[in-house]
Amino acid sequence: MLSEDLSKIILSASSEIEQTGTLPDDLLQVAYEEQLFKLFLPKELGGRALSLPDAAHVFKDTSFNDGSFGWLTTIGSGGNLFLENMTEAQAKELYLPANAVIAGSGYATGKAHAEKNGYRVSGKWRFCSGAPYASMFTANTIIWRDGKETDEMRACIFMPDQVEIVEDWNAMGLKGTGSHTIRVKDAFIPHDRTFSVIETQNALGLPVHSFPFVQFSQVSFAAVCLGLGARFLEEAHKLIEQAKSRWDAEKIAGTVSLLEEQQERFNLAEQLFHNAVERRWDMHLNGSLDDHELDQLSAVCMESSDIATDCAVQLFRRLGMQAVLETSPVNRAFRDLWTAGQHGFLNRS
Structure with missing residues (x-):
């Protein structure tokens, strides 16, 4: 599923990925051009609209060339699965840029206090692969209303300027994935930049999204x-x-x-x-x-x-x-x- 030229580019950057803990800028640009973080987005959003079997070959091939790059391709594309959960306007705004890629966490370790038109959010989430270059972050939160915790959970979409990256990824392998902790403190998130992973809000999805x-x-x-x-x-x-x-x-x-x-x-x-x-x-x-x-x-x-x-x-x-x-x-x-x-x-x- 990968061209010989792309494989050579990934292999040539492998040592730098391992040493620096993230993807070098020139390889990131190649990933954007090859739409490797948009495998499951429709073509109207600059995606490749791949089936799951075809994407599995991409994940395998990129991982063969460099484990960290393959992992980041997999995680970055996995963020496409939230497409249908967002409002259509937000989905188009956030996914359309060529460098659109999500980092985040599925753990509900944040608190979102309900306010007028949105939520006031604080929290910390671990293992956010791709954090150094993410164009947006998603993380699950528990909703609080009138000072009381509820049983409602929503995912919040944070912009990079709302997020502090705590560089604490120090694992034995996949060293180049930048899988750091992110911290958010007292950030206001409009309601339309939150979503439920069990709610569909648009018709942009592909078969893979179901x-x-x-x-x-x-x-x-x-x-x-x-x-x-x-x-x-x-x-x-x-x-x-x-x-x-x-x-x-x-x-x-x-x-x-x-x-x-x-x-x-x-x-x-x-x-x-x-x-x-x-x-x-x-x-x-x-x-x-x-x-x-x-x-x-x-x-x-x-x-x-x-x-x-x-x-x-x-x-x-x-x-x-x-x-x-x-x-x-x-x-x-x-x-x-x-x-x-x-x-x-x-x-x-």
Whole structure:
């Protein structure tokens, strides 16, 4: 799904992404031009209007080239899912700019005190991937009325000048995602810049916008893990080839055999994943997607990410000291894969 030229651009920026903790400006510009943060927006809003199966290939391919870039492509595009929840006027205003991209959080860790025509909001939200360059932020809040907490929850849309970014993302992997905490203090948010994730307010949506959100997210993050798993296996192959002059014949034979075994496991999991996504997407389009099929899709997504991670685990200890260096590509793929797989939608516990 990616051109060879785009893949080269991403790969060439990979070290800088890791070192600086965010995307360099020139790569951001490429992402805007390629509409990588608008995969699920209609063409009238400058989007690519992709199906979920096609987008899964994009997420996998971008993650193969650079884990942080792939994660940010996935998260940035995922923000498109709020399109129908906004008023039509707000959706067009906020999504139409070429550099439109959401960062935010689904955790309801903010308070929104109801006022005339809007809300007075304060709160803090963690793990907001893409925070350094987001054109807008969304975060869930609990509504307070007349000084009392209610059971109502609404998402608020913040502009960058209303948000303080607390640079606290210090994870073992996906270091370039800028997944920082955001803080908002006493910001007024007009009512039309809030929304409910269960309410539709316009007719701009595509078929993907009615696909169940949990499985949409599982497909997206599993695709990232598969891209990173493929990258790990490729880098492991390179490292083994380089080590053949140093290792004895028995170690070479054993490690090559293990690599081939794990590659076969991975290839099967990858194919099953794409087949499962295609099947459920077709069922979604013809109106026959039911809870059983969704449960099966969830299981496939978690299993495929588990297999990708386990393949890396099985091989890692056989790769020698080069693999433990953080500057090693195989090390970074390993760290990024472990970090991506920790997302709650993929974690069975």
